Structures are given as C-alpha cells and as structure tokens.
Amino acid sequence: MNINDTEQWQRPLIDDRLTPYIEVDSVRLDQNLQLMQQKADEAGVALRPHIKTHKSIRIAQRQLALGARGITVSKPSEGITFILGGVRDLLLAYPIVHPKSVADLLRQAEQHQARLILIADRVEGVAAIAEACQQQPACKVSVAIKVDVGLHRIGVNPDTDEAIVIAQALKKNGLRFAGLISHAGHAYGAGNARAIEAIARQETHLMQRLQAKLQAAGFTDCPLSVGSTPTTLAAEIAPCLDEIRPGNYALLDLTACRLGLSRVDQLAMSVITRVVAVNDHFVIVDAGSKMLSSDKGPHGTSASGFGIAVDEAGHTYELTKLSEEHGFLLYQDRRPDVGSLLRIFPNHSCAVMAQSDSFVLRHPDGQSETQPVSARGNFI
Numbered sequence: 363m364n365i366n367d368t369e370q371w372q373r374p375l376i377d378d379r380l381t382p383y384i385e386v387d388s389v390r391l392d393q394n395l396q397l398m399q400q401k402a403d404e405a406g407v408a409l410r411p412h413i414k415t416h417k418s419i420r421i422a423q424r425q426l427a428l429g430a431r432g433i434t435v436s437k438p439s440e441g442i443t444f445i446l447g448g449v450r451d452l453l454l455a456y457p458i459v460h461p462k463s464v465a466d467l468l469r470q471a472e473q474h475q476a477r478l479i480l481i482a483d484r485v486e487g488v489a490a491i492a493e494a495c496q497q498q499p500a501c502k503v504s505v506a507i508k509v510d511v512g513l514h515r516i517g518v519n520p521d522t523d524e525a526i527v528i529a530q531a532l533k534k535n536g537l538r539f540a541g542l543i544s545h546a547g548h549a550y551g552a553g554n555a556r557a558i559e560a561i562a563r564q565e566t567h568l569m570q571r572l573q574a575k576l577q578a579a580g581f582t583d584c585p586l587s588v589g590s591t592p593t594t595l596a597a598e599i600a601p602c603l604d605e606i607r608p609g610n611y612a613l614l615d616l617t618a619c620r621l622g623l624s625r626v627d628q629l630a631m632s633v634i635t636r637v638v639a640v641n642d643h644f645v646i647v648d649a650g651s652k653m654l655s656s657d658k659g660p661h662g663t664s665a666s667g668f669g670i671a672v673d674e675a676g677h678t679y680e681l682t683k684l685s686e687e688h689g690f691l692l693y694q695d696r697r698p699d700v701g702s703l704l705r706i707f708p709n710h711s712c713a714v715m716a717q718s719d720s721f722v723l724r725h726p727d728g729q730s731e732t733q734p735v736s737a738r739g740n741f742i
Contacts, residue, residue: 383633433451433453458487468501471498483528506542513547525572558592614631646691654708660710666682
C-alpha cells in the first residue's frame, strides 16, 4: 500500500451535511458482499457473515439476499436486534456462562421462530445453556463447540478430549450438537498474506483432526465452521469445511490493505471530517476518539497512527494523535484549508462503526440516505 499514490485515493467529497459522520460507498460495499458470496458458492460452503462489523440490519438483509445462510452476532442483545429486524437464523459466537444472559434472546427466538446456534467451550457453559433452554423448551437451539486454533481467547484445546466431554454433556442435557467452530483471529498479527494462508491451513488441520476424534466417539454429524476475514481472503476454502463466518470483508479497512488482502479502492467505509484549525504543528479535524475510536487494529495489530486522511485530490495525511473531539494530522509542504473536508480511512472499521448511531450510504450519483447502526450499544 503506497500512501503517496494520489490516484488510488482520489474520491469526491460532497459537502451536504454536518461533520463528522461515517460514509459507506454503496458500490464498494455491494462488490465486497458479492465477491465473498461468490467465493463461498464456488467452494460449496455456507456463508454466515459476522455482522458485528457493520451492525446494520440493512446490510445484513443484503447479505442474506445474496445467499448468506444466516448471520453471526457477538452478544445476545445484538441477536435480539437482528431477530426483530427479520433475521431467522443466527449464531451467537460468544460463550454463555450464566443462563440469564441468554434468556431474552431465547424468548425472542421462540416468539419469532428463529433458529439459534449457541457455543460452549466448557461443561459449565453447557449447564448454563441447558438451564436457560428449560424456560423456552420450544426454542430451536443447537450448540457448537468452540475450538482454540491459536488466538488463545476462548475455545477447547484441540489436542485434548475436552470437546468429547462437552459433546457428551450436550447429549446428556438433550441439546443438539451443531459441530465445531473456530476463529483464527491471530491471523491479523501474521503480517502478510502468505503467513495468513499458513494459519488458515493450520486451522483447517486442527479442526479436521478434532472432527475425526468426535466422529470416532460417536458424534458423526460434526460440521466445521471457521471465521475471520484474513484467512478467508488469503487462502482457498478447504473442501472439508461446511461454513465460513468472515465479517470485516463487508467494509474492509487499512489493516486489510496493510496485510495485502485488500486494495484501497475496495475500502467501503470512511469518516468524513472537516478541518477546524491549522497551526505550525498539525492540521486539526473535528473527528476524535469518540468518532474514530482509539483502536489501532484488531487482535493486537498496531499501526503507527489512527488512520489516513485524504483530500479530494488524493493527497494523504497521517492521523497521528487523537483527543476526544479532535484529530491531529501531520503535514509537510501542503496543508488543507480551514473548513475543507477530508476523508479518513480508519485502521479498524468494526470499532469505528460501533461509535455512531447512523451512517450515510452514498450512491454513485452523489445521492445519499442515512441508515441506522441498528445494533449500536448492544454490548450485553
């Protein structure tokens, strides 16, 4: 990624509203969605996108219309938002350790006849899910076992018999076993596409080996579901997989570009900001940490700054510092005028989208529509 190549950054900036705000390019968004669906279709796997990237019912509906099987959500409250928005097939990719945490989600799923997959990585989680399901016996719930393939966040160790113990606990509690799921989030720290491809192959190997163990123990119906945008973009989808769950691919960000997984002209989300001051040290804009977040990248990746700001001619400025309501841009021989607009491409689109109540969907003719960030604040 050459940040000094002005042609790759050139984009019109339309001064039709107050700043700062998130802008999503409708053409780039749809191209990203179609490319991932096409990759899943060609590999013969189901696509279950993780909507924590965009948190938008509108975008999720488009993903489903293109052929996605269902969606993946982060928290129970997020799942409720999307059930109320019409989604009827959801995976909650977060461990349940207390029955009350999932009670409302189960009620909504039962009321709206939504299919729900929960995850467990220990027998205590199975007990919590079983207790919650006793209150909603008509709810269509199944449980997948989460596998730690290298991120070391949650998940069973694939080299042990933990998964067999959990599968047996599911059977004992009358809960349907939904297979194995993983998230190779450590791929973000791999540095380049070739290293990420190796992580994807290792993930597949670990999942397939654990699947064979479970099948030998009598759990013959054991589908494999893997997630993460880097591994899905960097590697071919292995024939043994049944489902992929990327999320960031919808919007993409500078992290994807730095990893060699995306071109600049695929970045669908940016933050439109206005220059409010220029001094001998910095150009100051009206987008700070409360708009952009202070996240320098997912899963421990860390860029030198907080994003790249671009003017309409494609000249770039590094966003080196944030306060709550201000961004600080470095400049050299060229500096934008006070009052002018800039477009900031962030390091991590998921974190930025979670900061705002709405985003502007910009169409090729310059027209726009304001869309809610439907699951904003759904952190429980």
